[in-house]
Amino acid sequence: MRSILLFVFFTLPTILLAQEKYAVSGTITSAKTGETLIGASVRISGSTIGTTSNEYGFYSLSLPKGSYTIEVSAIGLQLKQQPIQLNQHIVLNVSLTEETRELETVVVKTTGRRSITNPQMGMERLTMAETKNIPMLFGERDVLKTIQLLPGIKSAGEGSSGFYVRGGAADQNLILLDEATVYNASHLLGFFSTFNSDAIKDVTVYKGGMPAQYGGRLSSVLDIRMNEGNNQEYDVSGGIGLISTKLNVEGPIQKGKSSFLASGRRTYVDMFLKLSKDSALNKNQLYFYDLNTKLNYQLGKKDRLFLSGYFGRDKLGVGETFALQWGNGTGTVRWNHIFSSKLFSNTSFIYSNYDYKITIRSGSNDFDIFSQIRDVNLKQEFQWFAGSRNTVRFGVNAIYHTIRPGEITASSASYINTSNRQRRYSMENAIYASNTFKASDKVNLTYGARITAFSVLGKGDYYAIDTAGNVTDTFSYKRGEIVKTYVNVEPRIALSYVFNPTVSIKASYVRNAQNLHLVSNSTTGSPTDKWVASTNIIKPEVSDQVSLGWYRNLAQNKYELTVEAYYKTMQNQVDYRTGANVFINSDAIESQLLFGKGRAYGVEWLLRKQTGKLSGWLSYTLSKTERKIDGINNNNWYNARQDRTHDIAIVGSYQMNPKWTFSANWIYYTGDAVTFPAGKYRVDNQVIFYYTERNGYRMPTYHRLDLGATWQLKKRKKYTSELAFSLYNAYGRENAYTIAFRESKEDPQKTEAVRTALFKYIPSVSYNFKF
Amino acid sequence: MQSFHKKYKRFFINKLQSFFQLRFCHSLVPSLLRATKNSSTLFTQPIATFLFIALLAITFSACQKVIDVGLNTAEKRYVIEAVITDQPNSCKVLLTQTRNFDENNVFNGVTGASITISDNSAVPVTLTETSSGVYEAASLKGIPGHTYNLTTVVAGHTFTATSKMPALVPFDSLYISERTFFDKTNKYATLSYKDPAGRGNAYRYIQYVNGIKEKTVFVRDDDLTDGRAIERILFFFTDDEEEEEKKKLKTGDIVTVEMLSIDYPIYKYWYSLSQSSTGENQSATPGNPVNNIQGGALGYFSAHTSQSKTIVVP
Known part of the structure; x- marks a missing residue:
């Protein structure tokens, strides 16, 4: 708290210098649905003065007394101009209407998606409407797969919803759904993400220069906001696809004031199994579902309450003998309060849970395994639109984590012992403050810091471990006793220099600390991967990233060109020892781990066209990411698996006429760094492979083309529908998914490498409707 | 249709296997799940069969191919396979070397090594080379609870190892x-x-x-x-x-x-x-x-x- 005060004190002089000014403030919404708009642009006609709406659609702009024309715009919506007479603080709520298809060809004037002046860099924002036409595997729209098409964000593998940002690991992405952490964002073997795109409004990803309000992960922040629900009219929409069926219902509770939303999705591969008469077969389960709900109430003019929830589950079962289920559940209560035209407050209470359960019932194999991570999280944030030059954001955050690493419950008939790993408790507290300061017409600066204190708490045993991984000492702590507190000061600095309204350069430095680590023995990610909190031995991971960027808007903001370069170092990285027991019957997980560091650097290019009949982007990333872990690769630097030198994505969609829209993506990247054998030997009369270096080889280059077409069917009164076709991997490239080595089946005297490719030409069709 | 099963199975099982890295499940679970491959043969209703096959065909058309990945060669290393059991005449050491991936699977024994074994730090017994790369100590029989030390000296390299024979579990x-x-x-x-x-x-x-x-x-x-x-x-x-x-x-x-x-x-x-x-x-x-x-x-x-x-x- 003291440092917040100091910080505010530090910023005060610049604020007091301001002349007599009034604020125009309000909320920006969509006229059609009443949804608030995030990141909408609000500017003064004929000047460079402007701002953008915050996560709740609120904006505030301080101006000297006078008359102005306010221009409000957002992607996909019509620009609106509103003259104002400013001689007192005024409230101006603006609702924007949709761009009609006919208009789309004539509207030229639009604001860039990205603010040239805002020092924020390393950020990408997507609205669901823009991702609608991108062809996807099985025709299943997926935000996590869409962001993988952006520079600096790499796919975890064929068809995977997992991703890596700027050389970081998969667990270094903070994935938030309405502010709640989603610990495992994948469904069904990683092929789908937990985010049902019908329920999502906006996706913002930060690859660098993370604002001070975010913390806890090294590589990125993926901030996903759910729709609030249409407060103007009832809406039912849905889709029937190859893999899943979706239904979305929303509408006003009180028109214009409050609304609800419920959105569900379920896959039905197993429904085919159920059709079978065979009882051994129809008892099998293989499905997942998601349920998103949200309620929001306008409580008077100054208060708004949001309740949102998500629940998703995967179930996989083989008869009655084996079952695995896993899923996330989150709940968020948020209260927005507008103290004044200059002070906006949000209070959030967040619950987040991830767990999995394995059930085995097979004779004397009769037991359950349960594991869970659960957060209770309280956040208070203020946004203070201090003047025309300063926007201050500050807040506090406290999260209580409970991790249940593994609990085995066995029946008496079982030969497995009932046993529970000790629960792990920790408290993650943070305070942060930042100020975006408009130093001059040319220079903008955002400076701030986040201070986190992570306390490992009892009750539990903690250990001393030797270099071989053996426990040498045990320390017991009582309930609530502090085992260790790690304090990290994370400066966040960003600067922009505007050459002219269409060209700017930006630079930033950010430090991030991470106290929850996902230890995974698999390269693809699995629901049974373990989240482990920092302990006396596991230190917080820390990253420092500097980046430099050049931004240019071309052809009246029709095109945006961005070039960003970054250099990042990572400390206290965690990896498993070779042959680690992933499920050990010991609370000393550290005995299975190794620690080291990482570094990553690269340059990212993005050229984007966002208006007109043809829209899309071209992205290219040139990068390198390496690790140096004590005990791996003779302690030398080696390429991280996701080190892909070149990564290209071309995404385009063309609206031919109101009926037909065509789209295509082309993806190309250098194969992953992998470990292949250097030789072989014989043990116990069978061939065993011999390895000399970690990730010394490359998978073959990956590339594929996806095609899509959307056919808008005839409108009947309110009922609209469309058919969406897609073809994944259109030219049937056999991309290597794995390369395995074995004794040749034809000639056992030889060994051979076998490449497995997963998806070759995957057509799909889905029918979407709305009424 | 048969090939669909195969593709489906390969794809699905491999993927699932990687999901279950739980130690005590590592032989149980894949086997339990392996059976998924046979699913499509079971459909009796034509419509269900058709739908399911159609889905699998496009979904899981994984394919395998033997390829040349051009592996590097590495310096040879010695490979020791040494056992001693509680049975008579059981002390045996096989000494071989690694081979390059492209070479055939004939792992010739390394001759001329000097290998000794000692029981609970008793005087070491030297193993005799009974055939090329095979070293044995005929008289020796291991005793549960005893610790054995093995020393191998070959072409100027010395390798040592220790192993304790656990008590017999009937x-x-x-x-x-x-x-x-x-x-x-x-x-x-x-x-x-x-x-x-x-x-x-x-x-x-x-x-x-x-x-x-x-x-x-x-x-x-x-x-x-x-x-x-x-x-x-x-x-x-x-x-x-x-x-x-x-x-x-x-x-x-x-x-x-x-x-x-x-x-x-x-x-x-x-x-x-x-x-x-x-x-x-x-x-x-x-x-x-x-x-x-x-x-x-x-x-x-x-x-x-x-x-x-x-x-x-x-």
């Missing part, structure tokens, strides 16, 4: 169990024994069917089963149907199972070998197994007890 019985997965009921060899109280016991089981050794590494510790009466089913997993048909137990087959009580570091060796060194589609990063030989040789030195039982599959 192999109570061997029988055949049946397990049904989807439509198929297969027979599996099953062992029963009582794990002694106190953690740290580890076992390896070797299965021979009509004299042919199963390649699957069956290895367990007692981390989660300490002190219990164990019923261990030897599930094994094949990656194509032809092979499965060939390998599954049939009436009249003679099954021999050797049960070894092994030293814990040897358990680590076999476990890490099965996880990361067999070259198969694995999710874990490949690497050399964690071994107990000092000096830089590959392989292992295991002092273990050995018991065998044989049964005719009913």
Whole structure:
């Protein structure tokens, strides 16, 4: 708290210098649905003065007394101009209407998606409407797969919803759904993400220069906001696809004031199994579902309450003998309060849970395994639109984590012992403050810091471990006793220099600390991967990233060109020892781990066209990411698996006429760094492979083309529908998914490498409707 | 249609396997799930069959191909396979070297090494080379509870290893169990024994069917089963149907199972070998197994007890 005060004190002089000014403030919404708009642009006609709406659609702009024309715009919506007479603080709520298809060809004037002046860099924002036409595997729209098409964000593998940002690991992405952490964002073997795109409004990803309000992960922040629900009219929409069926219902509770939303999705591969008469077969389960709900109430003019929830589950079962289920559940209560035209407050209470359960019932194999991570999280944030030059954001955050690493419950008939790993408790507290300061017409600066204190708490045993991984000492702590507190000061600095309204350069430095680590023995990610909190031995991971960027808007903001370069170092990285027991019957997980560091650097290019009949982007990333872990690769630097030198994505969609829209993506990247054998030997009369270096080889280059077409069917009164076709991997490239080595089946005297490719030409069709 | 099953299975099973890296499940779970491959054969209703096949055909059309990846060569390393058991004439060391990937699988023995073994720091016994690269100490018989030290000197290199022979855990019985997965009921060899109280016991089981050794590494510790009466089913997993048909137990087959009580570091060796060194589609990063030989040789030195039982599959 003291440092917040100091910080505010530090910023005060610049604020007091301001002349007599009034604020125009309000909320920006969509006229059609009443949804608030995030990141909408609000500017003064004929000047460079402007701002953008915050996560709740609120904006505030301080101006000297006078008359102005306010221009409000957002992607996909019509620009609106509103003259104002400013001689007192005024409230101006603006609702924007949709761009009609006919208009789309004539509207030229639009604001860039990205603010040239805002020092924020390393950020990408997507609205669901823009991702609608991108062809996807099985025709299943997926935000996590869409962001993988952006520079600096790499796919975890064929068809995977997992991703890596700027050389970081998969667990270094903070994935938030309405502010709640989603610990495992994948469904069904990683092929789908937990985010049902019908329920999502906006996706913002930060690859660098993370604002001070975010913390806890090294590589990125993926901030996903759910729709609030249409407060103007009832809406039912849905889709029937190859893999899943979706239904979305929303509408006003009180028109214009409050609304609800419920959105569900379920896959039905197993429904085919159920059709079978065979009882051994129809008892099998293989499905997942998601349920998103949200309620929001306008409580008077100054208060708004949001309740949102998500629940998703995967179930996989083989008869009655084996079952695995896993899923996330989150709940968020948020209260927005507008103290004044200059002070906006949000209070959030967040619950987040991830767990999995394995059930085995097979004779004397009769037991359950349960594991869970659960957060209770309280956040208070203020946004203070201090003047025309300063926007201050500050807040506090406290999260209580409970991790249940593994609990085995066995029946008496079982030969497995009932046993529970000790629960792990920790408290993650943070305070942060930042100020975006408009130093001059040319220079903008955002400076701030986040201070986190992570306390490992009892009750539990903690250990001393030797270099071989053996426990040498045990320390017991009582309930609530502090085992260790790690304090990290994370400066966040960003600067922009505007050459002219269409060209700017930006630079930033950010430090991030991470106290929850996902230890995974698999390269693809699995629901049974373990989240482990920092302990006396596991230190917080820390990253420092500097980046430099050049931004240019071309052809009246029709095109945006961005070039960003970054250099990042990572400390206290965690990896498993070779042959680690992933499920050990010991609370000393550290005995299975190794620690080291990482570094990553690269340059990212993005050229984007966002208006007109043809829209899309071209992205290219040139990068390198390496690790140096004590005990791996003779302690030398080696390429991280996701080190892909070149990564290209071309995404385009063309609206031919109101009926037909065509789209295509082309993806190309250098194969992953992998470990292949250097030789072989014989043990116990069978061939065993011999390895000399970690990730010394490359998978073959990956590339594929996806095609899509959307056919808008005839409108009947309110009922609209469309058919969406897609073809994944259109030219049937056999991309290597794995390369395995074995004794040749034809000639056992030889060994051979076998490449497995997963998806070759995957057509799909889905029918979407709305009424 | 048959090929769809195969593709589906390969894709699905490999993927699922990587999901279940739980140690005690590592032979059980894939086997349980393996059966998913047979799903489509079971559909009796034409419509369901059609839909399902259509879905699988496009969804899981995984394909495999033998390719040339151009592997580098590496400096040769010595490989020591050394065992001593509680049976007479059981002390045997095989000394070989690594070969390049492209060479054939003929691993010639390395001759002329000087290998000694000592029992509880008694005077070391020198092994004699009985054939090329095979070294034996005929008179020696291991004793449970004793620690053995092995020293190998070859071409100026010295490799040492230590292994403690655990107490014998009686192999109570061997029988055949049946397990049904989807439509198929297969027979599996099953062992029963009582794990002694106190953690740290580890076992390896070797299965021979009509004299042919199963390649699957069956290895367990007692981390989660300490002190219990164990019923261990030897599930094994094949990656194509032809092979499965060939390998599954049939009436009249003679099954021999050797049960070894092994030293814990040897358990680590076999476990890490099965996880990361067999070259198969694995999710874990490949690497050399964690071994107990000092000096830089590959392989292992295991002092273990050995018991065998044989049964005719009913």
